[in-house]
Amino acid sequence: xxxxxxxYARNNSQVDYIKQAYYLALQIKKYMDLPTxxxxxSVDYLKTAFPDYENVFDxxxxxxxxxxxxxKRYQDGTLSGRQLEFKNDSRTLSYDLxxxxxxxxxxxxxxxxxxxxxxxxEQNQDFLIYKTGYDLANFRDYSEFDYISDTSVDFYxxxxxxxxxxxxxxxxxxxxxxxxxxxxxxxxxxxxxxSVYRNDHAFSIAIHIMxxxxxxxxxxxxxxxxxxxxxxxxxxxxxxxxxxxxxEKENYLGEYTPIRFKDHNLHIMNKFSLNRMIDKExxxx
Amino acid sequence: MSNKGFLMLSQNSETDYVMQACxxxxxxxxxxxxxxxxxxxxxxxxxxxxxxxxxxxxxPWTEEKNSENSLASANRWKLYHAxxxxxxxxxxxxMLVLxxxxxxxxxxxxxxxxxxxxxxxxxxxxxxxxxxxxxxxxNQLPNLYVGFHYFKKCDFAHEFYKWxxxxxxxxxxFYGKYVSEHYPKSCTMDVTAALVAKILNCEDKITxxxxxxxxxxxxxxxxxxxxxxxxxWQSRVGTYLTQDLKLTIGNHLQQGIFHYTENDFVNDDxxxxxxxxxxxxxx
Numbered sequence: 171x172x173x174x175x176x177x178y179a180r181n182n183s184q185v186d187y188i189k190q191a192y193y194l195a196l197q198i199k200k201y202m203d204l205p206t207x208x209x210x211x212s213v214d215y216l217k218t219a220f221p222d223y224e225n226v227f228d229x230x231x232x233x234x235x236x237x238x239x240x241x242k243r244y245q246d247g248t249l250s251g252r253q254l255e256f257k258n259d260s261r262t263l264s265y266d267l268x269x270x271x272x273x274x275x276x277x278x279x280x281x282x283x284x285x286x287x288x289x290x291x292e293q294n295q296d297f298l299i300y301k302t303g304y305d306l307a308n309f310r311d312y313s314e315f316d317y318i319s320d321t322s323v324d325f326y327x328x329x330x331x332x333x334x335x336x337x338x339x340x341x342x343x344x345x346x347x348x349x350x351x352x353x354x355x356x357x358x359x360x361x362x363x364x365s366v367y368r369n370d371h372a373f374s375i376a377i378h379i380m381x382x383x384x385x386x387x388x389x390x391x392x393x394x395x396x397x398x399x400x401x402x403x404x405x406x407x408x409x410x411x412x413x414x415x416x417x418e419k420e421n422y423l424g425e426y427t428p429i430r431f432k433d434h435n436l437h438i439m440n441k442f443s444l445n446r447m448i449d450k451e452x453x454x455x
Numbered sequence: 456m457s458n459k460g461f462l463m464l465s466q467n468s469e470t471d472y473v474m475q476a477c478x479x480x481x482x483x484x485x486x487x488x489x490x491x492x493x494x495x496x497x498x499x500x501x502x503x504x505x506x507x508x509x510x511x512x513x514x515p516w517t518e519e520k521n522s523e524n525s526l527a528s529a530n531r532w533k534l535y536h537a538x539x540x541x542x543x544x545x546x547x548x549x550m551l552v553l554x555x556x557x558x559x560x561x562x563x564x565x566x567x568x569x570x571x572x573x574x575x576x577x578x579x580x581x582x583x584x585x586x587x588x589x590x591x592x593x594n595q596l597p598n599l600y601v602g603f604h605y606f607k608k609c610d611f612a613h614e615f616y617k618w619x620x621x622x623x624x625x626x627x628x629f630y631g632k633y634v635s636e637h638y639p640k641s642c643t644m645d646v647t648a649a650l651v652a653k654i655l656n657c658e659d660k661i662t663x664x665x666x667x668x669x670x671x672x673x674x675x676x677x678x679x680x681x682x683x684x685x686x687x688w689q690s691r692v693g694t695y696l697t698q699d700l701k702l703t704i705g706n707h708l709q710q711g712i713f714h715y716t717e718n719d720f721v722n723d724d725x726x727x728x729x730x731x732x733x734x735x736x737x738x
Contacts, residue, residue, distance in 0.1 A: 313682050320681050321691050321705050323578070360706060361692075383708040385579040 173272040173291050174205040174228055176264055180257035181212055185244065185441045188216050190278035193448045195226045197282040204274070204288070209260060209267055211235045229269050233260055240366050245401035246442040247426075248418050261328065261369045262350050265335070265343035275331040279444055280437045283411040286394035287435070290332040295390035297339055298332040299373065301325070303396045306431060307403065309420040318371045319361045323378040326389065327396055328369035329437050338380075342388075345376045398437035405443045407450055459542035459560060460491030460509065461552075462534055467498045470718045475548035478721055480507040481729040482551040485700055495530075495537045503737050510539050528642045532623055535606065535616035547602040549720070550671065551713040553702055559669045563605045568612045570599040570648060572662040574673040574714075576680055577692065577704040586677040593636030596649035597658040602714055603671050604648075611660075618651040619644075671712035674704075687717055694720070696728055 175198050179191035188210060195206035205228030210216055213232050216223055223230070238259060245251040260267075264275050272291050276282075290298050301324060303315050315325050333339045349356045349372045357364070360375055380388040399405065404416040404426065411433050416426035438444045461483055465472035473496055480492045484507060493510040494500065500511055515533045534545055542563070546552075563569050574582045584598075591598055606612035622629045626642035633650050652658050676688040685691055692705030702709040715721075729735070 317578075317680075320683055321679075323706060378706065383703060383706060384710065 171271040172269070173274075174207060174268075174270040175202075175274045175276055176207050176209065176268045176270070177276050177278050178233075178258075178260050179208055179210045179212075179216075179278055180233065180260070181215070182239075182255040182257065184252065184254055186445055187278050187441075188212060188219065189445060189448055189452075190441075192216075192220050192223070192226060193451065194276065194278050194280070194282065198276075199226070201282050202285050202288050205229075207231060207269055209233050211257075231267055242366055244441055246440060247404045247416070247424075248402050249424050251401075256366070258369055259350060259367065262343060262346040262372065264331075265333070265340055268335075272334050273332070275328075275333070277329045277437065279439065279441060280329050280435065281408070281413075281444075282435050283408070284394075284433060284435060287330070287332075287392070289393040293390075293393075296334040296336045297342065297388065298390045298392045299377070300327040300330055300392045300396040301389070303327055303398050303437070306397060306399045306415060306429065307417045307420075310400065318374045319363055322360045322362065323374055325370065326374045326377055327437075328373040329398075330392055330396060331373070332392060338388075342376055342380055345379060346372055349375055394435065396437060397431070397434050398439060401440040403443075404440060405438050405447050407447055458540065460493060460538075460540040460544075462493050462495065462538050462540070462543050462545050463548050464514070464531060464534055464545075465494060465496045465498065465548050466514070466530065467496075471721075472496075472548045473498045473500055474726075475718070475721055477501070477504040477507060478726060478729060479546060479548055479550050479552065480504070481733055481735065482553065482700075485729060485732055486552050486554050487556055491540065493539055495534060503735055507735070512537050512539070528623060528644045528647065531601070531644050532616050532619040535612060538608075540608075542605070542607050544603065544605050545601070546712070547714060549715055549718070550602065551702065551715065553700075553713055554710050556669075562666075562669065566605065566661065567607050567609045568615055568661045569605040569669070570597075570601065570652075570662045571603045571670055572598045572600065572664045573667070573670055574600055575670055575711075576678065577672055577674060577688075577707050577709065578680065579707065580680060582673055582678045584678045587675060590634050590637040590639055590646060591649060594634050595653075596634070596646065597652045597662065598664070599645060599649045599652060599662060600671070600673070601644040601648050602673075603669060603712060605669075611657075615651060615655065615657075615661075618654060619647055622647045622650055668711070671714045672709060673714050674716045689717060689720065696725055698728065698732070700728065700732055 177191045179187040181187050191208045198204050198206050207229040208227050209231040211233040213230055239255045239257040241253055242256045243251050244254050274287055318325050353367050356375055362371055377389045399415055402418045406414040413431045413436055415429050415431060417429055419425040419427055463476045465476040467473055476494050483490050483492050491509045493512060494508045495512045495514055497514050514530050515537050576582055623642055629650060634646060639646055652661060674688050676684045695703040
């Protein structure tokens with residue numbers, strides 16, 4: 171049965187997601203020995219910027235260039251931030267787009283430094299996702315990651331998802347597309363109170379519906395733990411498997427605590443510092 | 456004496472608890488076809504609802520006319536004596552039974568008395584109650600909920616209820632000794648049952664905190680896991696009841712027993728939906 175990783179990379183005016191996808195694919199090959207497919211609306215740029223792309227990517231899927239995107243604020247630490255385009259509306263197509271029978275769907279800002287996710291391919295459940303994330307700073311308000319809103323359903327992380335091609339998962343992804351197409355409706359009845367479409371929210375709603383609007387076992391738990399650092403922190407570098415991160419200090423705006431985080435995969439939400447880190451890594455190769 | 460059944464106590468005040476009991480009885484019949492239901496009350500039961508009950512039993516002995524707060528609790532200990540069943544599940548009137556409870560009856564057979572000690576939010580999460588149950592934690596009382604409990608006619612349950620009577624009738628004395636931290640303003644049956652369990656040192660005999668069921672969904676607003684609770688849960692999440700009596704609260708399908716806690720939850724729409732389903736006719 172074919173297996174591999176699927177990532178989406180659609181650049182905005184300031185964040186190079188294709189560079190992130192390229193770096194992630196190298197990491198996946200190094201630590202997990204799996205092929206990576208990238209879906210992007212900038213194939214020409216990819217081929218130009220990364221001439222060895224054929225050695226890094228298993229497949230390249232071309233997405234249509236659209237102007238159908240939202241905006242959100244991207245922080246670069248606590249003191250700097252920009253309002254940028256956010257092109258995240260392709261993820262719901264993953265079932266139809268993936269060339270694999272077994273797919274690990276990853277965000278490009280999820281940095282792999284071990285092989286723990288390989289275990290997803292070795293177990294029996296057909297759909298896996300993280301429900302709980304662990305913030306490297308332990309003082310922040312995590313409630314937005316418990317439920318999709320104060321009164322609504324459980325939150326799941328679309329950052330890292332495993333699925334097999336099954337009839338049930340086909341229904342799930344069709345449902346996801348339906349939710350996305352009718353987002354104002356679902357946004358309203360699930361009391362999300364935010365106009366920005368988020369894949370985490372759409373996945374959470376779809377899982378809740380697949381469970382019959384109650385607690386259920388449609389979604390299994392991904393192996394390992396999902397650690398994350400928000401865009402208010404700054405990732406400085408990664409030395410082999412060890413990240414150096416400046417974590418924002420509670421009640422001291424603009425000040426940070428340096429920490430080392432080793433051997434675990436990490437979801438890095440600060441895209442600017444992630445790309446700076448990748449630049450350093452790629453320059454060293 | 457009948458084998459087993461559900462029992463409720465209602466004493467009308469400003470709130471029509473008899474109507475709540477009738478709605479609860481309809482919900483039991485809708486989900487438990489052979490169930491027997493009895494009501495202990497001195498109030499008038501509307502004619503069209505009388506057939507919901509196998510027995511309508513007057514409150515034994517004298518009805519206590521104490522203050523509003525203690526009115527409900529003053530007579531609860533009498534349920535042991537009033538029940539017509541060998542095995543009884545006692546329910547608060549402000550509950551809806553939403554599923555067949557046969558497996559719960561089977562589980563409860565293992566006990567002489569059983570109190571629920573884990574309750575759930577409408578999202579199916581176990582309640583961790585730091586708001587309403589301060590007295591329980593501070594005074595190391597067992598975390599019992601009288602809203603759903605079970606007993607067999609037996610010496611142990613009789614003794615337990617005799618103690619409940621004693622505590623209810625002397626609650627200031629007992630609470631002063633055993634519930635001095637976060638001393639309750641009035642006598643409540645949850646505290647009373649917990650206190651009796653502590654006195655009799657029988658918690659392991661009357662509950663099991665490791666099992667998920669039996670339980671009920673407890674809709675007091677400050678235990679729903681909300682960061683921004685309000686005085687009424689109905690102001691935060693919607694209620695949807697389908698024609699076939701599937702109850703959804705804020706996109707969460709409910710099952711088991713639903714303890715709605717707010718009296719204005721009962722309205723004509725909900726009553727008529729149950730009446731239509733069961734064919735309850737004006738008579």
